[in-house]
Amino acid sequence: MVVLVRRRLDDRLREGALSVLTPFTAFFLAETVHSSGVLAVVVAGLVLSYAGPRVIRAPSRVMAYNFWDLTTFLINGSLFVLLGMQIPRAVRSITSMSPAMALTIAAVVTVVVVATRLVWVHVSAYVLWAIDRRASQRDRREGWRSRTASGWAGFRGAVSLAAALAVPTTTASGAPVRERDLIIFCTAVAIVLMMLIQGTTLPAVVGWAGLMGDQERVDEVQRARQLATEAGLAALPEVAASLGVSQDAVDRLRADYQRHLDDVTSGEGHEALQARDLDRRLRLGVLDHKRREITRLRDANEIDNIVLREVQAAMDIEEIRLLGPETND
DSSP states (O other): OOOHHHHOOOOHHHHHHHHHHHHHHHHHHHHTTTTHHHHHHHHHHHHHHEEEEEEEEHHHHHHHHHHHHHHHHHHHHHHHHHHHHHHHHHHHHOOOSSSHHHHHHHHHHHHHHHHHHHHHHHHHHHHHHHOOHHHHHHHHHHHHHHHHHHHHHOOOOOOOOHHHHOOOOOTSSSBBBTTHHHHHHHHHHHHHIIIIIHHHHHHHHHHTOOOOOOOHHHHHHHHHHHHHHEEHHHHHHHHHHHHOOOHHHHHHHHHHHHHHHHHHHOOHHHHHHHHHHHHHHHHHHHHHHHHHHHHHHHHSSSSSSHHHHHHHOOOHHHHHEEEOGGGGG
């Protein structure tokens, strides 16, 4: 239903509000029929993620990504603030054992969690190899060092903390849940230890594993750009005819697309990359002077704030295009 609604909706603010309401609606509808609200939210997210490229427009997508990035950052930050508030109370509430014993248990739990993930990463790979013996699957196999680095990168964080804090204080009969504070304490200690130990040693583990990036992903990106550009070039005459565009405009756009296609298909050496970087920096420098000029015009009361915001919005889009997606991750 939400896919059909978003297909017909063309307003960034309304689409943003709908993206916020969708998981809550899926959760409460599932709970109403006594089903799993968590699974309903996951399914809704998967369906919308698959259909999103067809039904969500670019301005709404950019706004949604920025909103959810900020929201995720704030939620994670709030959880860790809550973690800091819970640890002292959890330590004071542990009365069945000494703090040293509780810390020992937390350390053991941390070791078990890390070891379990490492074992799972290796065992699951062997199980997959035993089931799927296709040649394409054999080409994707990684060495044990790469799998170890993947397992070492499995930090615990917000989800583990939220699960620990979700443990009820009392059972259905009204009796207090035993060792709830110990659960929260062990989770908090495990998160801190993993962040300090695994987080600081991960670069060394990655270097030891010899990981140099995902070449397959790079090839897929290049192929996708090539095919998309070829599709655009093939559709250019039809689109131009339907819009009544002049031949000069068509030729200019075709030249731009063809130049981009040549860059993608021929590959980019060091000199080509350096030239493109200089071109990008040149455009960004000129854009900075354009911003200063419209600000000066506003300050001199030659234009008002509405005009400044309209021109500035176009410059922002140009700057994002020049900077590329890597700087916005």
